[in-house]
Amino acid sequence: MKGLGELERSIMDILWAQSTALTAREVGRLIADRDLAPTTVMTVLDRLTRKGFLHRTRDGRAWRYAPAATRDAYVAELMLEALDMTGDRSAALTRFAQGVSGPEAEILRRALTELEDE
Amino acid sequence: MTTAAVLAALATACGLGSWCFTTARWTSRAPKTAILLWQALGVSWGLASTGAMLAFAVQPYGEGVLHGLVSFATGRSPLVPWDALHVVAMVAGLTALAVLVAVLLTAGVQTLRARHRHRTLLALISHDDPVLPGVRVLDHPSAAAYCVPGLRSQVVVSQGALSLLSKDEMAAVLAHEAAHVRERHDLVLLPFAALRRALPWSKVVRDAQAQVELLIEMAADDRARRYCSPRRLATALLRFGTAGAMPTPHGMLGVGAHNLMARVDRLLKPAPELPMSLRYGAVALSVTLVTSTPFLWIYQL
Numbered sequence: 569m570k571g572l573g574e575l576e577r578s579i580m581d582i583l584w585a586q587s588t589a590l591t592a593r594e595v596g597r598l599i600a601d602r603d604l605a606p607t608t609v610m611t612v613l614d615r616l617t618r619k620g621f622l623h624r625t626r627d628g629r630a631w632r633y634a635p636a637a638t639r640d641a642y643v644a645e646l647m648l649e650a651l652d653m654t655g656d657r658s659a660a661l662t663r664f665a666q667g668v669s670g671p672e673a674e675i676l677r678r679a680l681t682e683l684e685d686e
Numbered sequence: 687m688t689t690a691a692v693l694a695a696l697a698t699a700c701g702l703g704s705w706c707f708t709t710a711r712w713t714s715r716a717p718k719t720a721i722l723l724w725q726a727l728g729v730s731w732g733l734a735s736t737g738a739m740l741a742f743a744v745q746p747y748g749e750g751v752l753h754g755l756v757s758f759a760t761g762r763s764p765l766v767p768w769d770a771l772h773v774v775a776m777v778a779g780l781t782a783l784a785v786l787v788a789v790l791l792t793a794g795v796q797t798l799r800a801r802h803r804h805r806t807l808l809a810l811i812s813h814d815d816p817v818l819p820g821v822r823v824l825d826h827p828s829a830a831a832y833c834v835p836g837l838r839s840q841v842v843v844s845q846g847a848l849s850l851l852s853k854d855e856m857a858a859v860l861a862h863e864a865a866h867v868r869e870r871h872d873l874v875l876l877p878f879a880a881l882r883r884a885l886p887w888s889k890v891v892r893d894a895q896a897q898v899e900l901l902i903e904m905a906a907d908d909r910a911r912r913y914c915s916p917r918r919l920a921t922a923l924l925r926f927g928t929a930g931a932m933p934t935p936h937g938m939l940g941v942g943a944h945n946l947m948a949r950v951d952r953l954l955k956p957a958p959e960l961p962m963s964l965r966y967g968a969v970a971l972s973v974t975l976v977t978s979t980p981f982l983w984i985y986q987l
Contacts, residue, residue: 573809580810619806642807643826647844649804650830659793659875660800662866662902664831664859665926665946672943673928679950680924683917 575604575612580621584639589625589632688987689750690741693734696979700731701890708893714952716960717904719968721874724898726972728877732786733979739779741982743772750986785884793880797872804834812842821860823848829929833863835872850929855922858914865909871902900945907949920953 582598583590590598596609613633616622624631652663668676704727707713713720737751744754746764757764758776812822822842824830829846833839841863843856851859866872878895885891910919927946 577810621810639811642811643824646804646807646811646824646842647826647828647830649800650824650832650842650844651828659872659879660797660804661832661834662863662871662875662906663833664862665903665923665949667829667929668927668943668946676924676927676943676946679947680921680928683921683924683954 572612572615575608576616579609579612579616580635580639583622583633583635589623589627589634591627591630591632593630595633687742687745689982690738690745692987693738693741693979693982696982697731697734697738700727700734700975703727704731704894705890708890708897712960712964713897713901714904714948715957716965716968717901717908719960719965721898721901721905722972723968724878724894724901725874726975728881728894730975730979733983736779736783736786737979737983739775739782743776743779746772748986751983753984789884790877790880793876793883797876797879801834801836805836805840808834808840808842815848818843818856818860829926831859831863831926833866835867835870839867841867846929847926850925851922852918854915854918855925858910858919859922861910861913862906862919864913865906866902869902869905869909871906874898874902900948903945903949904952907953911953916953916956920950923950923953 578599579595582595592610592613596606617624621636622633623636624633649661741751744751744758746766746768747754747757748765808822812824815823822840824842824844826844827846828844829850830844831847833841878898882891882895907919923946
């Protein structure tokens with residue numbers, strides 16, 4: 569039995585790979601772990617919806633689930649924070665170093681070449 | 687009256703001291719000592735400036751800031767009746783204190799929330815790399831390496847950083863991030879970031895925050911160089927600096943390159959250590975600052 573976090577992750581992966589919204593039963597069929605109880609899938613889908621990562625729509629008696637945003641959008645969100653480009657300069661993360669552009673990058677590039685040549 | 691005057695003088699001294707300290711040159715030779723002094727300046731400035739107003743305000747009670755405030759809160763009548771000036775000082779002092787506390791708390795909560803969201807997303811979209819156990823990898827071509835601090839800190843690198851750096855350089859970057867985790871540099875930054883949000887127009891606060899940001903990077907570099915080659919750390923820094931696949935954030939342009947070169951220079955050619963006397967002097971000053979303001983809050987001169 570996988571942990572809840574692991575399960576959330578595989579379910580998101582399944583839904584990201586699909587072009588249409590899926591029902592809990594369809595997700596259950598696609599998941600690698602066949603022994604999973606249908607209620608567990610439902611629980612995880614519900615959790616992900618409450619966290620805002622999934623949208624659900626009524627389809628007859630079942631719900632259909634689809635990702636709220638693409639995987640790339642979430643990666644981009646994390647990268648914006650990682651590169652300190654959200655503009656709020658909070659202390660949420662500590663970063664190694666930041667990129668520099670324009671003529672200043674040229675100075676750094678020269679310093680790097682010198683170092684590598686030595 | 688003396689207490690209020692001394693606290694006001696102390697607040698002014700901290701303000702002026704901070705202003706001078708933003709351009710101090712010795713800080714890069716002893717980043718940890720400098721960070722300590724910055725923290726001491728910040729704490730005593732906050733306590734002294736609010737304390738000065740409150741000390742004046744609770745004068746009618748004649749029993750010091752803290753006891754005076756308690757008497758005020760419990761509704762005891764003062765020895766001397768209130769006059770307009772003392773009421774104004776009371777309102778101003780309490781407002782300033784409330785704003786300071788509220789700003790710090792808000793910043794703390796916002797930071798925790800941002801981290802929680804970041805962590806949740808990481809759990810969904812980052813993956814492990816067999817080469818780097820314990821490190822989360824993000825699929826993005828730009829170079830990024832950072833740490834999400836907390837009780838269970840996570841070090842994250844992007845695919846871009848992985849392809850940019852050699853194995854030794856990556857080890858150096860990870861040593862640097864591990865230093866941030868170990869020394870809880872996020873907690874050092876938090877109050878300065880909060881203060882900056884509270885006083886966005888203040889140049890001293892802005893400079894102080896920028897200084898502290900640079901100093902914690904230098905402190906992390908210093909710790910990392912014990913476990914990796916400083917040269918590899920320097921080349922990793924330069925590679926990161928030149929990788930700039932993303933446009934630089936507003937207003938960070940000149941400072942970014944300058945700070946990066948400063949870090950590279952001190953990795954390659956470490957300056958002689960700060961003389962013992964200066965170092966102890968700075969520590970003694972910090973301790974004096976941090977102890978004197980609470981003392982003045984409790985005892986009346």
